[in-house]
Amino acid sequence: MKDQNAIAMAAIYAFLAIAAAFFAIPLIIMLLTSFKTAEEVREGSIFFLPESWSLAAWGKAWGEACIGRVCEGIGGNFWNSVLITVLATSISLLLASLNGFALAQWRLRMSGPILGMLLIGAFIPYQIMIYPLVRLFATGGMHQTLGAIVTVHVLFGLPILTLIFRNFYIGLPEELIKAARVDGAGFFQIYGMIIVPMSVNVFLVAAILSITGVWNDYLLGLIFAGPNFQPMTVSLQNLVGTQMGLPEYNVNMAATILTALPPLAVYLLSGKYFVRGVTAGAVKG
Amino acid sequence: MTRVEIDGVERAYGAVKVLKGIHLDIEPGEFVVLLGPSGCGKSTLLASIAGLDPVQGGEIRFDGRDVARDEPSDREIGMVFQSYALYPTMTVRKNMSFALRVAGMAKPEIDERVNWAAGVLQIEPLLERKPAALSGGQRQRVAIGRALVRKAKVFLFDEPLSNLDAKLRGEMRAEIKALHEKLQTTFIYVTHDQIEAMTLATRIAVMSGGEIQQFGTPDEIYRFPQTRFVADFIGAPSMNFVDAVLRVEGGRASLEMGQVRVELDDYAFAAPPRDGQPVIFGTRPERITLQGDPSPGAIPARVTGVEPMGADTLVWLDTDGHRWSARVSPEEANALGREVHARPDPQGISLFEPESERRL
Ligand SMILES: Nc1ncnc2c1ncn2[C@@H]1O[C@H](COP(=O)(O)OP(=O)(O)OP(=O)(O)O)[C@@H](O)[C@H]1O
Numbered sequence: 135m136k137d138q139n140a141i142a143m144a145a146i147y148a149f150l151a152i153a154a155a156f157f158a159i160p161l162i163i164m165l166l167t168s169f170k171t172a173e174e175v176r177e178g179s180i181f182f183l184p185e186s187w188s189l190a191a192w193g194k195a196w197g198e199a200c201i202g203r204v205c206e207g208i209g210g211n212f213w214n215s216v217l218i219t220v221l222a223t224s225i226s227l228l229l230a231s232l233n234g235f236a237l238a239q240w241r242l243r244m245s246g247p248i249l250g251m252l253l254i255g256a257f258i259p260y261q262i263m264i265y266p267l268v269r270l271f272a273t274g275g276m277h278q279t280l281g282a283i284v285t286v287h288v289l290f291g292l293p294i295l296t297l298i299f300r301n302f303y304i305g306l307p308e309e310l311i312k313a314a315r316v317d318g319a320g321f322f323q324i325y326g327m328i329i330v331p332m333s334v335n336v337f338l339v340a341a342i343l344s345i346t347g348v349w350n351d352y353l354l355g356l357i358f359a360g361p362n363f364q365p366m367t368v369s370l371q372n373l374v375g376t377q378m379g380l381p382e383y384n385v386n387m388a389a390t391i392l393t394a395l396p397p398l399a400v401y402l403l404s405g406k407y408f409v410r411g412v413t414a415g416a417v418k419g
Numbered sequence: 420m421t422r423v424e425i426d427g428v429e430r431a432y433g434a435v436k437v438l439k440g441i442h443l444d445i446e447p448g449e450f451v452v453l454l455g456p457s458g459c460g461k462s463t464l465l466a467s468i469a470g471l472d473p474v475q476g477g478e479i480r481f482d483g484r485d486v487a488r489d490e491p492s493d494r495e496i497g498m499v500f501q502s503y504a505l506y507p508t509m510t511v512r513k514n515m516s517f518a519l520r521v522a523g524m525a526k527p528e529i530d531e532r533v534n535w536a537a538g539v540l541q542i543e544p545l546l547e548r549k550p551a552a553l554s555g556g557q558r559q560r561v562a563i564g565r566a567l568v569r570k571a572k573v574f575l576f577d578e579p580l581s582n583l584d585a586k587l588r589g590e591m592r593a594e595i596k597a598l599h600e601k602l603q604t605t606f607i608y609v610t611h612d613q614i615e616a617m618t619l620a621t622r623i624a625v626m627s628g629g630e631i632q633q634f635g636t637p638d639e640i641y642r643f644p645q646t647r648f649v650a651d652f653i654g655a656p657s658m659n660f661v662d663a664v665l666r667v668e669g670g671r672a673s674l675e676m677g678q679v680r681v682e683l684d685d686y687a688f689a690a691p692p693r694d695g696q697p698v699i700f701g702t703r704p705e706r707i708t709l710q711g712d713p714s715p716g717a718i719p720a721r722v723t724g725v726e727p728m729g730a731d732t733l734v735w736l737d738t739d740g741h742r743w744s745a746r747v748s749p750e751e752a753n754a755l756g757r758e759v760h761a762r763p764d765p766q767g768i769s770l771f772e773p774e775s776e777r778r779l
């Protein structure tokens with residue numbers, strides 16, 4: 135019996151290791167390549183370790199790589215992405231949690247229909263709204279501005295984030311809000327002093343979703359951000375897609391990893407909270 | 420001490436009328452218990468008094484001032500919920516001071532009030548704990564403390580003890596009673612537990628289907644139920660009923676049940692009895708004596724079950740198709756055969772008019 139168990143466990147671990155390797159191989163190759171020099175990339179196989187580990191490609195990708203005629207790398211766009219992500223995420227979280235709370239606990243007359251519209255909003259492809267939005271921003275004179283790109287991200291993020299908050303808040307006991315009302319607290323006091331402290335985990339989950347969504351976006355950034363606030367994903371595509379002369383694979387790989395690093399870091403650092411947040415709704419406290 | 424007058428309060432959810440014009444006049448400092456079966460509208464009435472649920476008609480007056488449209492916080496009430504509803508992220512101290520902080524009270528006064536309430540409820544050692552680290556009884560004490568610090572004029576309780584185990588419930592019941600005696604504030608308390616209602620209340624309002632059936636002292640409610648519903652609802656096991664006919668001969672009223680006649684010389688009729696009038700006769704289990712031999716005024720019955728309860732014994736009877744119960748001493752129960760005669764105590768009779776089911 136024991137032996138059988140051990141064999142079964144070994145098989146499971148072997149399968150998991152193979153699966154993990156399968157998904158990790160592209161990342162490993164990217165990492166290896168990014169530490170090679172330009173000659174080594176041209177000559178060696180992609181599976182070999184770098185002969186001399188070099189950070190040159192990373193430095194170039196960050197500050198010197200040429201996109202078209204401008205040779206400033208994608209470092210500046212990193213900060214654009216940070217700015218867009220921070221603004222869009224904080225605004226969406228605030229609005230979504232307020233909406234979710236109001237929908238779940240404040241007896242609104244229209245909460246049913248509003249919820250239905252949110253569901254539709256969460257599931258229709260956002261591409262079909264791009265053209266009307268472009269026209270709208272152009273008319274309002276804010277096409278291709280920071281305001282435009284943040285607004286678009288907030289708009290498209292709100293439905294799903296609101297649903298996440300609403301589903302958590304619907305599980306809170308109604309009597310909690312009643313008690314707070316008897317205690318004399320108004321909507322915003324109840325929200326700020328009681329609801330927000332209770333929903334830290336949900337905020338983390340929603341923040342993770344929002345940060346990765348906004349950071350990884352390409353299409354919206356391309357259309358709405360404009361040249362001054364071009365996010366990192368757009369510049370990465372420009373760097374990798376339109377190269378003059380020989381392609382510099384090591385620089386491209388370094389730039390790609392740089393771009394992918396923030397969402398990766400968010401997952402790794404918050405993994406525990408992510409799981410905790412997902413299960414929080416299931417455990418009644 | 421506040422007088423609470425509830426005057427024709429109505430509440431409906433769509434077409435369903437949950438409160439059908441409730442009238443209650445609660446004296447200052449009273450301990451009123453709203454008692455009734457599940458779904459009869461007790462919580463809705465309490466929420467209306469608190470201002471958590473809008474009323475659609477009628478007035479609610481605190482000391483003559485109509486508060487029916489005021490916010491809960493403007494009514495100077497304290498409320499304790501069945502689920503305690505403590506704020507989980509705050510310590511006990513923060514929970515208790517929440518209302519005062521929201522009202523912008525100065526810190527020294529907040530501390531003074533919280534310490535006073537904690538002293539009254541003996542929860543000083545718990546002040547820095549979070550609700551999750553408290554037992555059910557302790558949580559309920561904190562919930563009461565939260566109402567206490569506000570020096571509310573009216574205390575509202577919605578089934579505060581129903582989440583506690585039997586022993587703790589008994590203890591907390593005594594504590595709530597002691598608290599009322601100490602504070603002398605008006606208490607309104609919802610429960611569907613009869614024992615709680617009987618032991619705590621100065622007056623009980625028995626509710627059913629969105630209406631008040633009877634409002635009176637526990638003794639009145641128990642001994643002189645005004646409707647058949649109240650007679651049936653109060654008491655465990657409930658009152659025994661049987662259809663009968665009134666006879667009035669030479670100014671003396673008596674009751675005819677088949678062959679049996681029961682004299683009604685001591686019964687206080689609300690209206691003069693008519694000869695031949697059909698009635699529902701009711702008597703409580705402890706107002707029945709069982710005997711082996713027939714005698715005038717004793718109803719023949721067959722014993723269907725015997726339940727010893729320790730102090731007394733419950734004997735289940737079949738009286739010509741009616742299921743009755745009698746509460747007798749264990750010795751009497753042991754002496755019984757299968758066929759017995761149940762003799763109702765003339766002092767413990769209730770009569771109801773069959774149509775309206777109101778007391779005669
Ligand atoms: N939001 C609502 N919508 C529709 N009907 C409701 C709503 N809230 C309560 N009711 C109905 O109103 C009636 C009274 O409810 P209430 O909560 O006052 O009963 P209760 O006497 O407190 O019962 P319990 O002892 O079970 O707590 C019930 O029949 C219930 O179904």
Ligand SMILES: [Mg+2]
Pocket residue numbers: 461462463
């Ligand atoms: Mg209730």
